[in-house]
Amino acid sequence: MDTGVSSRQITEFVDLFPTLVEAASLPRLPECPDDSQNVSTCTDGKSLLPLIRNPNRPISDVRDTVCAQTDIDTLNL
Numbered sequence: 001m002d003t004g005v006s007s008r009q010i011t012e013f014v015d016l017f018p019t020l021v022e023a024a025s026l027p028r029l030p031e032c033p034d035d036s037q038n039v040s041t042c043t044d045g046k047s048l049l050p051l052i053r054n055p056n057r058p059i060s061d062v063r064d065t066v067c068a069q070t071d072i073d074t075l076n077l
Contacts (some may be wrong), residue, residue: 007055014045022047 018029032042051057 005052005055007051009051009055009057009059011048011051011059012045014043015048016045018043018045019048019052022049 021027021029029041029043030039032039032044036042046059051059
């Protein structure tokens with residue numbers, strides 16, 4: 001039985017869309033420009049397929065995580 005893949009690399013939810021696009025052998029998505037309001041399809045994510053194929057592969061780009069504390073709850077932005 002396959003036990004799946006595990007990695008200690010940081011990924012983000014936005015990585016799912018480009019991962020599915022690559023897995024479906026569709027054309028690569030362009031990176032979103034700073035003002036992407038008029039862009040029909042783009043992504044800020046990166047495909048996770050290289051990481052799935054090699055879980056020990058280091059991811060070259062830096063991931064930013066921002067947390068804000070409020071009176072209601074902690075928000076991950």
